[in-house]
Amino acid sequence: MNAYDKIGAPDPELAGARPFAGNPKRYRRLAIWGSIVIHAYLFFGYWAIKTFVAGEQFPSSWLVPAGVVASAIWFAFFSYRWTMRLDAQYGSGSRWIMESAQIKLPRERSEND
Amino acid sequence: MLESVRNFLAEHYLQLKFVHLLAVMVWVWSTSVAYAFYLVPVFKAWRRSSGDVEVIRLRNWVIERFDQGVIYEHIAFPVILITGPLLFWSGGFNSGVGWLMLKLLIVVGLFIPIELTDYYISHFGGAKKRFRDAGDWAGYERSVHRHWWFLLVTSPLVMVAGTFVLFLAITKPF
Numbered sequence: 001m002n003a004y005d006k007i008g009a010p011d012p013e014l015a016g017a018r019p020f021a022g023n024p025k026r027y028r029r030l031a032i033w034g035s036i037v038i039h040a041y042l043f044f045g046y047w048a049i050k051t052f053v054a055g056e057q058f059p060s061s062w063l064v065p066a067g068v069v070a071s072a073i074w075f076a077f078f079s080y081r082w083t084m085r086l087d088a089q090y091g092s093g094s095r096w097i098m099e100s101a102q103i104k105l106p107r108e109r110s111e112n113d
Numbered sequence: 114m115l116e117s118v119r120n121f122l123a124e125h126y127l128q129l130k131f132v133h134l135l136a137v138m139v140w141v142w143s144t145s146v147a148y149a150f151y152l153v154p155v156f157k158a159w160r161r162s163s164g165d166v167e168v169i170r171l172r173n174w175v176i177e178r179f180d181q182g183v184i185y186e187h188i189a190f191p192v193i194l195i196t197g198p199l200l201f202w203s204g205g206f207n208s209g210v211g212w213l214m215l216k217l218l219i220v221v222g223l224f225i226p227i228e229l230t231d232y233y234i235s236h237f238g239g240a241k242k243r244f245r246d247a248g249d250w251a252g253y254e255r256s257v258h259r260h261w262w263f264l265l266v267t268s269p270l271v272m273v274a275g276t277f278v279l280f281l282a283i284t285k286p287f
Contacts, residue, residue, distance in 0.1 A: 016250030017169050020160065020258055022265060030266060038223065038270070045218045046211075053208040079269035087265055088157040098158065100167060105174040110246040 022087055031080035039072040122203035129203065133196035139189035141275060147182045148264075151175055156261060176257055177242055180235045187236070190228050211287040219274050227267050234260050 043065070050058035059065060084090055122129060152175050158165075159172045197220070200206075206213055233239050239260065244253035280286075 012248070012250040013173060013245075013253070014166050014169055016254045017164075018254050018258075019163060020261065022262065027265070034266070034270070041222055042215065042218055045222065046215055049208055049214045049218075050211075054214075056209065075269075075273060078273065082269035082272075083265050086153065086157075086268060088160040093157065093161045096154070096158070098162065098165075098168075105170065107174070107177070108242075110242065 024084060024089055027083045027087070027089075028080055031083065032076045035072045035076035035079065039068050039075070043068045119203055122199055123205075126200070126203055129196055129200055133193060133200055136189040136192035136196065137279075140186050140193060141279075143185040143189065144179070144183055147179060152179050152264075156264075173241065173253070173257065176260060177245070180240055180242065183231065183235050187228070187232055194225075212281040212285045216278050216281045219278055223270065223274055227271065230263060234263055 047058050050056045155168070155171050155175045158168050162168050201213070208214060234256070239256050241253055241256055241260075244250070244256055
C-alpha cells in the first residue's frame with residue numbers, strides 16, 4: 001500500500017494520484033544527451049547554412065568547435081542542476097513550512113456543473 | 114505586387130519591429146511570476162509530499178490556472194512568427210548575417226517544437242480541464258505528470274536559449 005492508497009478518499013481527483021517517474025538518473029541522462037543533440041544541431045545547422053546557402057567558410061578557426069564543446073559540457077551540468085533543483089531533489093525544503101488551511105479553490109464552471 | 118508590399122513594410126520597418134519586440138516581451142515574461150512564485154513552489158511541495166491530499170488539490174488547481182495563464186504567451190508567439198519573417202523580408206537580410214541565422218536555428222529547431230508541445234498540453238489534448246470535465250482522473254494525473262516533465266526538461270533550455278537569442282538580436286555580434 002503506497003501513500004496514495006492510504007488517502008482513502010472517495011474523491012477521484014485524489015484517488016487518481018500516482019508517484020512521479022522522474023529521478024536523478026533520468027535527469028542526468030536527459031541533460032547529457034539533450035546538450036549533445038542541441039549543440040550538434042546548432043553547430044551542423046549553422047555550418048550547413050554558411051557552407052551551402054551563404055557560400056562562406058565555416059568554421060573559420062578551431063576556437064568555434066572548441067567553444068561548442070565547452071558550451072555543451074557547461075549546459076549539461078547547468079541543465080542537470082537546474083532540473084534537480086526544480087524537482088526538489090536538493091535540500092530538505094526546510095526553508096518552507098506547510099500550513100494546513102481550509103480554503104475554497106475557485107474554478108470556472110464546466111459543462112457538467 | 115509583392116514588391117509594393119515589401120516596400121510598404123520596409124517603410125514601416127520600425128513599427129513592425131515594435132510589434133515583434135512587444136510580442137517577444139509578452140512571450141518571454143507573461144508567465145514568469147506565475148511560474149516562479151506559484152507553480153514551482155506548489156510542485157516542489159508535491160514532490161516532497163507527494164501523498165498529501167491538500168498539496169495534490171492545490172497542485173491540480175495551480176496547473177489548471179497555469180494552463181489558462183499561458184494564453185498570453187500563446188497569443189504572442191504566432192505574432193512573433195508572423196512579424197519575424199516580415200522583418201527578415203523587408204529588412205533585406207540574407208544568409209550571410211550570422212547572428213540572425215543562429216537565432217533562426219534556435220527559433221525554428223527549439224522554440225517552435227517547444228511551443229507546439231506547450232499548446233497541446235495546455236489547451237488541446239493535454240489540457241487538464243478536459244480530463245476533469247470528462248471525469249478521467251487517471252488521464253488527468255498522466256497529463257499533470259507530462260506537463261511537469263515538459264517544464265523540467267524545457268526550463269533550463271528556454272532560460273539559456275532565450276537569453277542567448279536576446280543577446281544575439283541586440284548585440285548582433287557576427
